[in-house]
Amino acid sequence: MDMQQVFTLMERFAASPLTGLEVALEGGRVKLEKSAGAGPASAAPASSAPLQAQLHAPAPAPELPGCLITAPLVGTFYAAPAPGEAPFAPVGASVRKGGTVCVLEAMKMMSQVPAPFDCVIEEVLRKDGELAEFGAPLFRVREL
Template sequence: MKIQEIREIIKLVDNSSIDEFTYESEGTKVKLKKNGSIASTTPSVPSEPAAPAAPAPVAAVPAATPKAEEMVSEEVPELPVNSNKDLHPILSPMVGTFYQSPSPEEPAYVEPGTKVKADQVVCIVEAMKLFNEIEAEVDGEIAEILVKDGQLVEYGQPLFLVKTN
């Protein structure tokens, strides 16, 4: 399991109403608890081996595991200060990779100056191999694209500014 996947899970659990979460995959177990509890990652051991094999190396788990809040130290960039109240931000609903077009060979969904309608797809955010179409929430015109194609984005990070008139 990659650290980025763990970070995404931490953010999803943090933004949900659940207090405890356990996930097992490919011999790794991640257990998260909210409200000051600790987050830990441990190798899981199968109950019965399928066939005799040479012992595989196991990653050591530190004795003192940091809290979930300490594991993710990146801050979400704040919305640029703008005096124009007609600008509506389109925020990323998840952690992932921002893409302006459906594929590298195709043109971008929108460019600055493009007129958009509410529920029109403006970009894709890839999270854990899933491509999520992000839609405009309001009618208007794209005033500014705040991130670059292929850039990692955080939950709640502004992606676009839409002039709503």
């Protein structure tokens, strides 16, 4: 099981109503758990056959006023679709629910990050090319 498969598994698990999942495939085992009604899942390898990297729960987000849009996966943050192009969601922009606010690159795969609700971007909390951990704050927004 490569890391991209682990990240995909984590995303699907986080979006599911399940509170626990354990998968054993080709030299590794991953166990995911979350509290009933809780947000993102935490993950940790459950076998002596280590994966390529140690998975862990995200560090708590710093206290920031307003609502936050957080990283749904680990990846490199990009505010624009390509270098030199306008950002998806600059400060002051109104974004509709589902509109792209940035992309995260993980293992050469680009994942668009959608706005979870209609909002106004108040602050961009990451720089282009900066690594964002799972659950890390990306934007401070005001809900419309």
